[in-house]
Amino acid sequence: MTVFFPYDPIPRIIESNEFDEMEAGLKQRVNALNAYLRDVYSDKKVIKDGIIPEEYVYTSAGYFPQVNGVTPPGGVFAHIAGEDLVQGQDGKWWVLEDNLRIPSGVSYPLFARDIERRITPSLFRDVHVRDNRDYRDCMLDIGIFSGCNVQQHQ
Structure with a gap:
């Protein structure tokens, strides 16, 4: 039998108010990640202000110097974000990983x-x-x- 993707027929139900809170937090997180990318490829304040050492940025496999000075449509660098979430024993949700590639x-x-x-x-x-x-x-x-x-x- 060929399995195209993992599938659990019993869905995880997330209450509407809990989902609304998660959605707001994830939108805020993705907006912050886009603001970071916008800065790294333009003003570089996070580097100039010493928040992130420049070697961390410039040696990253995900850094593309060709993008310096480029403003993407709508100023959005990451149009899709795959946020890996985990739920703790206390019921709180945590972001395990940000995936800004497709x-x-x-x-x-x-x-x-x-x-x-x-x-x-x-x-x-x-x-x-x-x-x-x-x-x-x-x-x-x-x-x-x-x-x-x-x-x-x-």
Whole structure:
């Protein structure tokens, strides 16, 4: 049997108010990461003010000197962020890792949600699960053998 992506048929339900708080925090975090990238590729205040040693920036595999002085559309450097979250025993959520490259499997949750909606429509109706079908999910990838390519396996 071929498995296209890990899938648990029992979804993790996150209460709406808890999700709203997580969403606000993640948006704030991604905005801060974009502000950092904007600074590193323009004014370099974090380096000039001694907040981050320049060797940490300039020797990073993710630093591209060709981007210096470039302002991307809308000033946004990271359009997609894959935030790996873990929940502690106390119930608090923590960011384990920030992935500012195109995260492999970014469309998996959308695909899983579609499967669940088809299998258990009453769950979505009765529990008032937020609808995400209007999410823009067009992604260019390297082809059918890409880990991001779940949609072509449907």
